Amino acid sequence: MSDFTDMEIYARVISAGSMSAAGREMNLSPAVVSKRIRRLEERLGTRLLQRTTRQIAMTESGQGFYERVIAILASVEEAEAYVADGAAQARGTLKVAAPTSFGRLHIAPHLAKFFKANPDLGVNLDLEDSFVDIVGEGYDLAIRIAELSDSSLVARRLAPVHRILCASPAYLQRHGEPQSIADLMENHICLAAANQDPWRLVGPEGQVTIRTQAPIRTNSSEVVRECVLAGVGIALRSTWDIGPELRDGKLKVVLPEYRASSKVGLFAVYPSRRFLAAKVRVFIDFLATLYGPDPYWDEGLDDWLKLPERTREDA
Template sequence: MSNLTDMEIFARVVSAGSMSAAGREMNLSPAVVSKRIRRLEEKLGSRLLQRTTRQIAMTEAGQGFYERVIAILASVEEAESFVSRGSAKARGHLKVAVPTSFGRLHIAPHVGKFLANNPDLSINLDLSDDFVDIVGEGYDLAIRIAELSDSSLVARRLAPIHRILCASPEYVEKYGTPQSIDDLLANHVTLAAANQDPWRLAGPNGIETVRTQSPVKTNSSEVVRECLLSGVGIALRSTWDIGPELREGKLQILLPEYRASKDVGLYAVYPSRQFLPAKVRVFIDFLAGLYGSSPYWDAGLEDWLHRPRTAKAS
């Protein structure tokens, strides 16, 4: 049987991306880390890592071994936590992948409180809009805004996500308010990032598709947001992104009988494991308590959010 510490070193090398980085995290020299990895490979009779001067990569055997090792380490951590749950707090290092804008607005401001509640934890928030490989890239969990499909991962819904059509008062004063989807398409400027086109909207006539005609081409949702606020056009935005602007009158809801058709939610996604590590559990519970079924960013929008979407009779 392989040494548990060697397996932990291997998992840390994969998550850190290099032996030197893993050594710094574990207070070991790169030479010791390299020696322990070689010992593990000799014990298993298989190469786990391909090494170059600049980076490491897992072999096929290494990938399969890594997926099983992190499950083993999680089970050990959970077992220790179970024994001492009455007095011990979650500890260790938590690596989380978070969407860029959401992380900046709704996770970063609360990190201080989370760490104060869990002083034995440290956290690495990796803000990116890329769809990360949680297992392959060594994340403990990812926060995703998505309509989740079947996968081998476990997901917990943290909050609903509502998306609305809106524009600035300056735009409305200049171009007027669209009265229908046909009016929107024919007479108004619509803004969307490259991966947000077309819009699928649910309204009185069922699902309708809107292909945007944006004068601004961008792959950045934040660029679209700034153009929206400066009066360039109409956009479909999540309420977590523009809640304050709606309440302050900097943006106005348009065609309030329509909303995005997909059942998108905010999820915590993590590898499928029999036991959930304490450090992951406390972070997920913290976010669930922070947001909930009526998240704070939707305050003041209840009338619109609870508006019925009943299809017209044919």
């Protein structure tokens, strides 16, 4: 057997959970599987697995090796499929994580179009607002709305994200419109989910930070959305979330010269690999084309999205 086959056996042992289970899947005896794993460890000069009578566990080196091996095997599988089919046809199932509201509003409605163009692909879409461990939890990619810092992951910007202060006409009729940041902080109810507090805004005098205060505390951005629509207070919301409500007058922009930093964007984030799986590349390209630098959800909002001259430097 070749060294490549030894790597394949190693990956199968990890996915199957034991050498005997891997042997059954590959039609090999447990003794042969064990021998090939030992040969691989000897060639690499390190232990990949910790063995007990009941189970196996990867060493730190084994974990890193496994992550790279499955990437290599996926690339080889795609290369073979390319030659067999005469085209780079993406196939398989994508495991994708995305923010709850964004996934519901701007990913799910477009999946029919994606599946029509890619009939051999499926998508396992997990919606949650916390950042997942992409590598540790086995995701192919995650969609994130953030100001991303340096990491071991690769990120591709899919679209800008504009976040503006807004309130319902009913709230403004009762409380009046804030005339300044000081007025906003002293006299108004500011709504935010726990992970969106404090607000960091950019305005004519530069960056300002506001700690929100409201009669409701929640970990759900969707709860905040419903509260601002119901007239509970003022919120900092993304235009992808409230574009229709701004256009039909259910919400009104307040303090339009202030908004969140334009460094925040919509990103596709995926493990740093030399070879990007075709299924991942196809999905990211689909989203990048669907959204782009002027996303559809910002249509008709030009008047609100024009940044004051002093804040353009932050863009």
